[in-house]
Amino acid sequence: MNETIRVSVRPLVEYAYRSGSIDTRFRTTTSMTEGTRLHQMIQKTYGEEDQKEIPFEIDFTYEHLTFHIEGRCDGLLMREDKLVIDEIKSTSLPLTEINENSYPVYWAQAMCYAYMATKVYKRDEIIVQLTYIQSNSKEIVRYEKEFTSNQLTEFMNEMISHYAPFAKWKQKHVEQRTETAKALQFPFDSYRDGQRKLAGAVYKTVQDGATLFATAPTGIGKTISTLFPVVKAMGEGFGQKIFYLTAKTITRETAQEAFRLMETGGLQASSVTITAKDKICFKEKTICQKDYCEYADGYYDRVNDGMLDVLTNETRMTREVIERYAHKHRLCPFELSLDLSYTADAVICDYNYLFDPRVSLKRLIEEQKKRTTVLVDEAHNLVDRARGMYSAELFKSPFLELKRSYKGKNAEIVNAAAAINQFMIELRKSCENGKLVIQEVDEELLVKLDTFIQVSEQELLQQGNDEELLDVYFAAQNFIRIAKFYDERFITYVESGKSEVKLKLFCFDPSYLLQTMRKGFMATVFFSATFSPLSYYQEMLGWNEENYAIQIPSPFPRENAKVYIAPLSTKYRDREQTLQPLVEVLGKVVNEKPGNYLFFFPSYGYMEQVYDAFTSKCDGLETILQKSGMTEQEREEFLNMFTSNRPSSLIGFAVVGGIFSEGIDLKGDRLTGVVVVGVGLPNFDTERHLMKKYFDQQGRNGFEYTYVYPGMNRVQQAGGRLIRTETDTGQLVLIDSRFLEPRYQQLLPFEWQHFTVLSDITLLN
Incomplete structure (x- = not known):
């Protein structure tokens, strides 16, 4: 044939x-x-x-x-x-x-x-x-x-x-993938309540080439409920590729496990996980040059054989698998994962590979995009992440340093850097109390930056990499790139001190750009347990009238979680005064029902303050503290402390919105209770102040858009660690008097709204 x-x-x-x-x-x-x-x-x-x-x-x-x-x-x-x-x-x-x-x-x-x-x-x-x-x-x-x-x-x-x-392998693989996807059964004996409904909605979204916003509760099994119907749709000819986007490593592992389960059920499909370059690099420094790295030297001479070896023998190309074949064929593991991503049926990676204009997978040609479904896990995180992707900033000091360091070496760079440095000095003179807000991008600055980029390019091409110059070059280039997106959804602001000036193009509302970046894909599914209120996240992620939406209620009995509100003020101005009452509440929570607990706080500073007070008063209890910038091994060690049938209670202190408040599963009696201290409001800084003002001017409630909705999202995520399966039970304690105010209370999930107000901690019995 x-x-x-x-x-x-x-x-x-x-x-x-x-x-x-x-x-x-x-x-x-x-x-x-x-x-x-x-x-x-x-x-x-x-x-x-x-x-x-x-x-x-x-x-x-x-x-x-x-x-x-x-x-x-x-x-x-x-x-x-x-x-x-x-x-x-x-x-x-x-x-x-x-x-x-x-x-x-x-x-x-x-x-x-x-x-x-x-x-x-x-x-x-x-x-x-x-x-x-x-x-x-x-x-x-x-x-x-x-x-x-x-x-x-x-x-x-x-x-x-x-x-x-390669063509022979690909053709055979596509045939096998199509046949096995068509025959694939759901990898569990039965669906949990709500899973079938979610899977059906995802299948129809792919079939119709649409966009879906799905709210589905924590513990329902969202990963398999979204991946399975997309794979089934591929078997019926709807699409040929999946991008599964996540914000955290641990949720990537959940997606990998979903492919393992489907493979056990007979699926023959390839998936690749992209790990950040600095994490997967084999060398001490990530210098991708042949005279430094043997994995970069001759990479393109060997990559075809290496890829064919991987693809022929592996289906789930996790970090460990990629590292093994990269060593075998002497290939850069990061570049190998990128090359494999253009061939694999599914790519598991961070949001930025599709949405960030600086690092996106640009080789994903339009024809391939038309056959690709994008699944965005924990999509509530994408709002702030997108604001970062579509914002850019410049600092005065690097240009001053270049002006000095290139004196006598390159007059063009000296002059170009000096012009930008002088521009920043003039900006500082315009600042009142160290701040200045502008409603536009200064065209004069863009011209100066363009000149700087051109003269820097010539120097870099002739003399090779100068890390100092290269960093400033890329910052200038990114500033111009973001300036092209600038419209009424942006603000320009300046912050100045004695020796530094920061100029930032800040994107308040990323919805239009997110909508633009996902154009061309066959279908997109945004899903989260905490799209609350849904209308806010739809608006921020780029909702269109023709988009679909679905909300799945929790399948777990409400009585499995006992919910309490302790009306104690945790506002910054009251924290010293309420510190000892807070410690007493926390101590009584554990004493009344010993076990494993996670205590969540709105900041590291507040967490450490309470931790010191708690451990000095309750020195018989075993505690563990989240630290800033923990390595993957340290995170694993933290979570592994939460074992079943411990002889004594364990209390983990963590921050809301951090690595332990999303995407972790401590099932059964590995977790007895969760305490969330505060309503999770973001910091009251310059950016948030300007954002609030922007949304007020747009006719929205600026305080709610800027503080309340993101804050309560963090609270819901942290509290969601408690009930992960049908048999999990435990207690959730929300400590803050604001939880009793209507604006916060209406954002509590339905399954938390049977709370008891604690006037006396003995009510926990």
Whole structure:
């Protein structure tokens, strides 16, 4: 049987002809928009008979396979009686650094189009032309080669021979994935209450190519309830790829476990987990250069064999699996995980790989996006994360340092840095009480930054990496990138001190940009246990009228959790006064019902203050304290302390909104109770003050949008650690008088609204 494999020209030639080493020494890149503009500049010089953006597609038979190859060439030119294929490449490198044979992959791409053209236009000979245009100077250089149709046929045979092993694997894999996904059964004996409803809603969302906002309670099994229906939909021809986005490592592990369960049930699908570069790097420093790292040296010469080895023998490509094969084939584990992500059926990674304009998976071509479903886990976290992604800041001091350090070495950098430093000084003069708020981006600054970027590029290209200059270069570049997004949803503010000035473009409302970034994907599912109020999160994440929404009630009996409110003030101004009463309440909670507890606090400072007072008064109890910046091993050690059947009580002190308030499962009697101290309000800082003012001006309730909703979300997440299964029981104590105020009380989950107000701690019995 002659099987057909569809492939585009670019991925085909890149797979077959990539070679060399990873080298992250400074290289500038031309943006897609700028690249298009430069292409069009060349194409405008074409003659009347010349054509541009010519689509080609042909069938090429190799062994028992037929490859349907398609692509679009930049130019098809007529030169007397000969055809010329023109392949245009823009570059920021000086053209003196590029010769005819610098980039074999570019020749391969042009020759592929040339082969197609000889078949379509029935030519025995054709000219291939590589046109390079320098992005700054607009200088142009061209290289030409002439080929016969026989030579191009030989070239195609050789190229396809390199690609065929991967193509054979992929075709067989897709068939097996489709068959096993179609036959896959839910990996548990039965659905929990609400699981089937959630799974059905996700399936319909994928089927309709829509967006879903799903609120589903903690412990219901949201991960399997979203992944399973998407996999089933793939089996029915709805989509070919999944991105599972998370904010925390521990929720990535839950997704990995879901794939293990489905694999046990017969599914044959590949998933890859992307681990941050600084965590997975084998070297002491993350310097991706061949003269420092043996895993970067010759990476592209070995990566195809390494990938085929992994894909042939593994399905769940976790960090441990990737590290093993990276060692085996001497490959950079981070780059290997990225390369695998373009082939794998499912990619488990952080939000930023799809939403952050600085680090997104840019090679995910539009055609692939159209067949991709995006699942956003714990999506309430994406609101603040997106604000960070779409904001940018500059500091005065790095430009002053560059002005000094490059004196006598590079006058252009000195002048460019000095101009920005002076701009910052003028801003400081405009500040009242060290602060200034502006409703726009200063075009003068953008011009100065653009000049700085250009002169820095030349220095970095000629002299190599200067870490000091490189850091400031990227900060300036990001500032300009974010400035292009700037609209009424942003504010510009300045904070100044004696020797420092900070200028920030701050995105209040990321909804439009999140909506823009997810365009092109087949379907998107935002899900969380704490979309409360749902309307707020829909608005902040980019709700459209045609989007779907579903709310699943908790399947667990309300009586499994005894909920208490202790009306004690934890406001900052009252904390000294209420410290001892708070310690007494905490001590009595544990004494009345010994066991394992998590005590959550709104800040590290307050937590440590209460911890010191608690341990000095209750020195017979075993305690453990969350520390800032804990390693993964330290986190595991913290959680492993919570064992069943301990001989004495254990109290873990932690912060709301931190690593232990989301995504952890302490099932059964590993956790007896949870105490949440305070209503979780974010810090009252400059950014939050401006945000409140912005939402007030937009006609919303600024205090609720800025403080109450995010704060109560943290409270719900922390309290959600208590009941994780149908058999879990325990007690939840909320300590703050504000929990009795309507604005906070209405945000409590239904299953917490049968609370008892503690006037006397003995009511806990």
